[in-house]
Amino acid sequence: RWRLFSDLLYKHNFSEIIQRASKIFVSHSQITRLYSRFHSLDKGENGALSREDFQRIPELAINPLGDRIINAFFPEGEDQVNFRGFMRTLAHFRPVEDNEKNKDPSAGEPLNSRNNKLLFAFRLYDLDRDDKISRDELLQVLRMMVGVNISDEQLGSIADRTIQEADTNGDMCISFSEFIKVLEKVDVEQKMSIRFLH
Amino acid sequence: RGFAGAVVYVWLSVVLGLIVLPAMFGVSLGFTDLYVKALVKTLEWATLRIQRGQKEEDAVPAHLPNGIIEKDDGSMEEEIGELRRSHPKSLAGGDFTLCDAFYFCKKGIESIVEDQVTQRFTSEELASWNLLTRTNNNFHYISVRVTIIWGLGVFIRYCILLPLRVTLAVLGLSWLVIGTTLVGLLPHSNVKTWISDLIHVTCYRICARALSARIRYHNKENHPKKGGICVANHTSPIDIVILANDGCYAMVGQIHGGLMGVIQRSMVRSCPHVWFERSEMKDRHAVAKRLKDHVADKTKQPILIFPEGTCINNTSVMMFKKGSFDIGATIYPVAIKYDPQFGDAFWNSGKYNMVSYLLRMMTSWAIVCNVWYLPPMSLQDGEDAVHFANRVKSAIARQGGLVDLFWDGGLKREKVKESYKEEQQKMYSSMIVGQD
Numbered sequence: 126r127w128r129l130f131s132d133l134l135y136k137h138n139f140s141e142i143i144q145r146a147s148k149i150f151v152s153h154s155q156i157t158r159l160y161s162r163f164h165s166l167d168k169g170e171n172g173a174l175s176r177e178d179f180q181r182i183p184e185l186a187i188n189p190l191g192d193r194i195i196n197a198f199f200p201e202g203e204d205q206v207n208f209r210g211f212m213r214t215l216a217h218f219r220p221v222e223d224n225e226k227n228k229d230p231s232a233g234e235p236l237n238s239r240n241n242k243l244l245f246a247f248r249l250y251d252l253d254r255d256d257k258i259s260r261d262e263l264l265q266v267l268r269m270m271v272g273v274n275i276s277d278e279q280l281g282s283i284a285d286r287t288i289q290e291a292d293t294n295g296d297m298c299i300s301f302s303e304f305i306k307v308l309e310k311v312d313v314e315q316k317m318s319i320r321f322l323h
Numbered sequence: 324r325g326f327a328g329a330v331v332y333v334w335l336s337v338v339l340g341l342i343v344l345p346a347m348f349g350v351s352l353g354f355t356d357l358y359v360k361a362l363v364k365t366l367e368w369a370t371l372r373i374q375r376g377q378k379e380e381d382a383v384p385a386h387l388p389n390g391i392i393e394k395d396d397g398s399m400e401e402e403i404g405e406l407r408r409s410h411p412k413s414l415a416g417g418d419f420t421l422c423d424a425f426y427f428c429k430k431g432i433e434s435i436v437e438d439q440v441t442q443r444f445t446s447e448e449l450a451s452w453n454l455l456t457r458t459n460n461n462f463h464y465i466s467v468r469v470t471i472i473w474g475l476g477v478f479i480r481y482c483i484l485l486p487l488r489v490t491l492a493v494l495g496l497s498w499l500v501i502g503t504t505l506v507g508l509l510p511h512s513n514v515k516t517w518i519s520d521l522i523h524v525t526c527y528r529i530c531a532r533a534l535s536a537r538i539r540y541h542n543k544e545n546h547p548k549k550g551g552i553c554v555a556n557h558t559s560p561i562d563i564v565i566l567a568n569d570g571c572y573a574m575v576g577q578i579h580g581g582l583m584g585v586i587q588r589s590m591v592r593s594c595p596h597v598w599f600e601r602s603e604m605k606d607r608h609a610v611a612k613r614l615k616d617h618v619a620d621k622t623k624q625p626i627l628i629f630p631e632g633t634c635i636n637n638t639s640v641m642m643f644k645k646g647s648f649d650i651g652a653t654i655y656p657v658a659i660k661y662d663p664q665f666g667d668a669f670w671n672s673g674k675y676n677m678v679s680y681l682l683r684m685m686t687s688w689a690i691v692c693n694v695w696y697l698p699p700m701s702l703q704d705g706e707d708a709v710h711f712a713n714r715v716k717s718a719i720a721r722q723g724g725l726v727d728l729f730w731d732g733g734l735k736r737e738k739v740k741e742s743y744k745e746e747q748q749k750m751y752s753s754m755i756v757g758q759d
Contacts, residue, residue: 162437184430186739188427194428194431215432308421308422
């Protein structure tokens with residue numbers, strides 16, 4: 126019986142949540158589905174997700190960059206994310222064409238602009254948030270993606286070459302603008318977007 | 324006191340005369356069919372009323388059986404190849420680009436929005452409400468009339484159907500325990516086997532009535548034969564009742580304590596089932612040997628095994644454990660598909676214990692399901708047990724209209740194996756440095 130009440134409680138705040146959420150995700154049905162998903166991941170039923178809740182998804186647990194992706198949901202120093210935070214992070218992956226429906230000039234740059242998508246990816250590399258990808262940070266991500274299959278020396282030379290190609294100001298790091306320049310021809314809008322089936 | 328006695332007397336006579344006796348002879352008086360037809364009409368009416376009454380803004384998005392997001396089907400090589408297409412190829416050895424991370428990033432975010440595994444361990448979402456509170460997840464709007472019908476439904480299910488069903492279940496199980504114990508006293512003979520089979524089947528038929536089960540069997544010519552192993556997808560303990568209604572099987576499982584143990588011990592007196600002590604189950608060779616011995620004896624009933632090892636929610640078939648496929652016996656695959664509109668048969672063992680689960684079953688509308696017997700399959704030359712198991716799994720999934728997954732049902736409780744991640748890392752590494 127108590128479960129029924131907690132469900133009702135979720136539903137009571139529901140229209141409020143939809144109201145505020147429609148500034149982040151425009152489509153009502155998408156918000157409902159994401160809310161349903163959030164609720165199903167929230168095993169503790171306390172209206173917030175922890176890192177363990179994410180790690181319970183097998184497909185995410187076997188993703189080489191899984192931990193970094195989970196990190197993106199948790200702002201500095203926190204270990205719980207509520208529905209609003211959940212949606213804000215996922216909103217980066219809305220297709221760019223969605224923005225046509227939400228022309229609000231005062232809203233500022235939308236979360237799913239090409240720039241912000243690139244910034245999301247940049248932050249997967251830039252762990253200490255100092256707006257530069259250092260050699261060490263690049264090596265860390267490379268190591269996560271290749272596992273034990275490549276030697277330290279080989280990985281090191283790959284990292285060096287990558288930085289050499291991208292680095293234009295000679296500081297042996299990749300800044301965000303250098304990052305954008307290297308990837309200017311990549312179809313970011315397509316590759317960093319999730320499309321809902323309506 | 325006389326009145327109470329008379330009521331009990333009438334009640335038992337009705338139950339015995341109209342339900343138990345016809346059930347034992349496999350005769351259907353048609354009550355269940357009528358009941359199901361009336362139910363279908365009522366649920367259709369309720370659905371229409373709910374849809375009519377819903378406000379546009381509150382409209383619940385339609386149930387999407389194929390998932391909620393578009394997913395690219397390409398392999399890692401294809402996807403990363405596409406990403407790199409516009410990037411100039413480097414000449415010095417090592418083929419890494421910063422945009423490679425996009426592939427893993429997108430896959431990760433997709434799995435956060437929707438994944439193939441976690442949804443299998445909770446009950447299937449219904450397209451329209453079936454007037455049970457337990458399935459009312461997304462349906463906010465209820466009109467007065469629908470609420471009245473719902474209330475009537477509650478009364479019918481809890482005050483009329485539940486006592487009836489519990490009586491039947493008790494009768495069925497008592498019959499099994501007493502009957503098999505008595506038969507166990509007889510010396511081994513054909514007559515003993517015949518009587519034992521009769522007792523088993525009649526018990527399961529009574530239990531099927533206790534669940535208001537309407538089962539349809541397809542392709543009965545492929546029914547499992549002696550000396551073979553019957554494998555089926557697993558949704559609930561009720562699967563046993565469903566299958567055993569149409570024939571006798573030798574059950575396999577762990578010996579429990581309590582009521583379950585009493586039933587198991589008396590069953591094995593009349594005909595050979597394969598019960599293991601908890602300690603024996605760990606020894607794979609011992610288990611395999613006992614199964615092999617049973618199968619080799621052509622007078623014994625076919626063994627019934629659920630290779631998934633755990634209950635799944637009947638929308639998919641998960642990894643089949645290879646143990647039963649290594650025995651060398653003929654496999655008779657069976658697909659079971661429940662219709663969730665009438666009652667959710669899935670046993671979420673993390674959420675409900677056996678007693679609450681059975682209570683939920685007996686207060687559902689009905690259990691409606693289809694059973695398909697597939698043609699027998701055996702190990703082919705040069706095939707290993709794992710490949711064989713996957714072949715059988717695909718056949719069952721195809722027949723039952725279920726999603727065929729390679730994931731292990733054990734993920735319900737355990738973490739996923741590191742080896743899957745290592746596989747991906749290996750694949751990606753070979754893309755960067757090329758195959759050596």
